[in-house]
Amino acid sequence: MDKRKVEVAIIGAGTAGMAAYRAVQRQKKSVVLIEGGPYGTTCARVGCMPSKLLVAAADSAHHLRKAPMFGVHPGKVEVNGKEVMDRVRRERDRFVSFVVEAVEGFPEEERLRGQARFLSPHKLVVGNEVEVEADRVVIATGSRPNIPGFLKDAKDRLVVNDDIFDWDDLPQSVAVFGPGIIGIELGQALSRLGVRVRMFGVSGSLGPIQDDDIRKYALKTFNDEFPLMASATVHSVARTDAGISVRFDDPEKGEVTETFDYLLAATGRRPNVDGMDLQNADIPLDERGAPIFDPYTMRCGDSHVFIAGDANNALPLLHEAADEGKIAGANAANYSEVLAGKRRVPLAIVFTDPQIATVGLSLNQLNERYKGGYAVGKVSFEGQGRSRVIGANKGMLHLYGEHGSGLFLGAEMFGPAAEHIGHLLAWAAQNRMTVGEMIDMPFYHPVIEEGLRSALRDLNRQLSIGPAPVERCLDCGPGG
Numbered sequence: 001m002d003k004r005k006v007e008v009a010i011i012g013a014g015t016a017g018m019a020a021y022r023a024v025q026r027q028k029k030s031v032v033l034i035e036g037g038p039y040g041t042t043c044a045r046v047g048c049m050p051s052k053l054l055v056a057a058a059d060s061a062h063h064l065r066k067a068p069m070f071g072v073h074p075g076k077v078e079v080n081g082k083e084v085m086d087r088v089r090r091e092r093d094r095f096v097s098f099v100v101e102a103v104e105g106f107p108e109e110e111r112l113r114g115q116a117r118f119l120s121p122h123k124l125v126v127g128n129e130v131e132v133e134a135d136r137v138v139i140a141t142g143s144r145p146n147i148p149g150f151l152k153d154a155k156d157r158l159v160v161n162d163d164i165f166d167w168d169d170l171p172q173s174v175a176v177f178g179p180g181i182i183g184i185e186l187g188q189a190l191s192r193l194g195v196r197v198r199m200f201g202v203s204g205s206l207g208p209i210q211d212d213d214i215r216k217y218a219l220k221t222f223n224d225e226f227p228l229m230a231s232a233t234v235h236s237v238a239r240t241d242a243g244i245s246v247r248f249d250d251p252e253k254g255e256v257t258e259t260f261d262y263l264l265a266a267t268g269r270r271p272n273v274d275g276m277d278l279q280n281a282d283i284p285l286d287e288r289g290a291p292i293f294d295p296y297t298m299r300c301g302d303s304h305v306f307i308a309g310d311a312n313n314a315l316p317l318l319h320e321a322a323d324e325g326k327i328a329g330a331n332a333a334n335y336s337e338v339l340a341g342k343r344r345v346p347l348a349i350v351f352t353d354p355q356i357a358t359v360g361l362s363l364n365q366l367n368e369r370y371k372g373g374y375a376v377g378k379v380s381f382e383g384q385g386r387s388r389v390i391g392a393n394k395g396m397l398h399l400y401g402e403h404g405s406g407l408f409l410g411a412e413m414f415g416p417a418a419e420h421i422g423h424l425l426a427w428a429a430q431n432r433m434t435v436g437e438m439i440d441m442p443f444y445h446p447v448i449e450e451g452l453r454s455a456l457r458d459l460n461r462q463l464s465i466g467p468a469p470v471e472r473c474l475d476c477g478p479g480g
Contacts, residue, residue: 002130004112006030008332009124009134011116011276013103014041015318016309017140019325020332021106027333032134034126036115039103040096042142042310043318046162050092051185054165055351057084058192062353069391079194081170088165118280121304136304136332137281139291140325141272143310147265151177154263155239161186161266170195171261175246179206179230181350183266184222188352191226198258200248201230207350210363211398211412218414221354221394237263271313281305296340298328306332317348347426349419354381354395357422360410360429366400373403377435377459381415384451392416397451399425399435399459406434406465417448424452435460 008024010017013035024031043049057079064077103111114127124132145160152158161182173196176187183199184207191197199222206222209215222228233249240259247257273290283300284292291300291307295314298306308324310316315324327341350356366374377399387393395415401408411425428438439456443449460466 001125001128003133004032004130005133006032007135008032008138008329009034009116009132009136010138010140010329010332011124012140012142012272012309012311013039013111014140014142014309014321015043016142016311016321016325016328017138018103019322020138020140020306020308020329021110023326023329024333027330029333032110032112032132033103033106034112034114034116034124034132035103036113036127036141039100041099041318044095044099045092046165048318049095050088050165051161051182051189052351053088053091054084054193055185055189057087058189059353061194062192066391079170081193082168084193085165085167085169092165115275117275117277119277120280121282136306136335138325138328138332139273139276139300139305139307139311140309140321140328141276141311143269143271143313143316145265146268146270148177148267150234150237151263151265151267153237153239154244157239157244157260157262159262159264161264164264172196173243173260174262174264175200175244175258175260176264176266177201178266178268179228180266180268181207181348183264184228184352185350186264186266187228188222188225196260197226198246198260199226199228200232200234200246201228202232204231206230207352207356208348208358209356209412209414210358214396214398214412214414217396218354218356221414222352269310269313269316271311273311294340296327296343297331297338298324298341299331299338304332304335315346319344319347345426345429347422349422351419354392354415355413355418357413357418357425358411359413359422359425360408361400362410363400363412366409370402370409374400374409375403375459375462376400377455377457377462379451379455379458381448381451384448384454386446386448386450387416389446390416392448397421397455399455401435401459401463403463406436406460406463408433408435408438415451421449421452424449435463436465439466 007029008031010020011034021033064074112126116124116126176183176199179201187197187199206215235247238245242259244260244263250256283303283305293300293307298308306328308328309321331338348358379397381387381395382393397413400410443453457469461468
């Protein structure tokens, strides 16, 4: 067996792993980057980029269908599934090629291919062929779809998001299990592309939404397009000659059975840490066998092992994975000096229509930390000027602020341009702005952001800091 000795071994060449690798390189430490699967990040291959390509095609079809509301009649809208999926795959492969090119640009002697597992706290075996002795280790092995057991009865018609982007054509029908971020993005996109979709949930949750009013509003909005049961009772899933048979309780018809071409399991992801023999790493593990770590240093207990990205199952987002990789890599390189890295204000966006954005502290965190010491400012976009102009007047925004200080704490939004408003709010939260300071920022007319100003004014009033918002105020402009 070949043997190698390095100062830092990084397991996983995805977003977090590459960020860790570059951080170690900057400190000029000996390093090896180990990858057991194909090069190319989760985001590029099966996540954010191909899913947005599918969403973009769906949005194009949707805009054509709603054009008559403006007096524009484009005629019958026809979706060519083969052409849709051809573009998805071509552009996906282009994004992946950039990542592969970057990894293959790293020195060959600093790359190893194969699955890695711990032999001891400082020794790894890679593919049963190479033994690596490392002073420090960074785990950045990513995640994979999690599939509940009963869904496996769909057999060869069971797919996860990884599979969808390799379809040659769009199917006639899909049952989607899991109305989380992946499920609602892909489910709505498939529906708008002409696929018959029915979505099933269990807990009543919808994406990242925690506010009950916003969740109910969003649930009704999605149900206007396709049936989405957030709290479904499913009796059975079976593979039949016709496809997938799902027997469930319909709220109006009682127990019914529907048949679909495929079953999409969008039931969350699980970290790729099983099979690594972590029990040999001498690091603290939780009841599920996942490493316990410090989210500011990425260090596992008081060990020489660090973990970053989706592998830690904390914030499975590309920008968070990149930040965590940098922190983990820098601390592994400079060990035993371990420093807390700067973490950004939480920001998450769901690319449905309307979009969903969550910023800063969530409602659950607010209730735990502030126990009533916060207020909520609200706005509906149904009457908001610019939103009505462009026919996107659906949704609502809730802002949270601290009593006494007026500090802006966070937000939940289901509405138009949430991807942009979410960034403005994240920047404000990162800079610890007060609600009053945010109101004093410039607002153009007519823009969707005027709805944000209305919510800020309402929040200022709820905090007993500012006056009650003026109905149809003169400086807001028509519909401001």
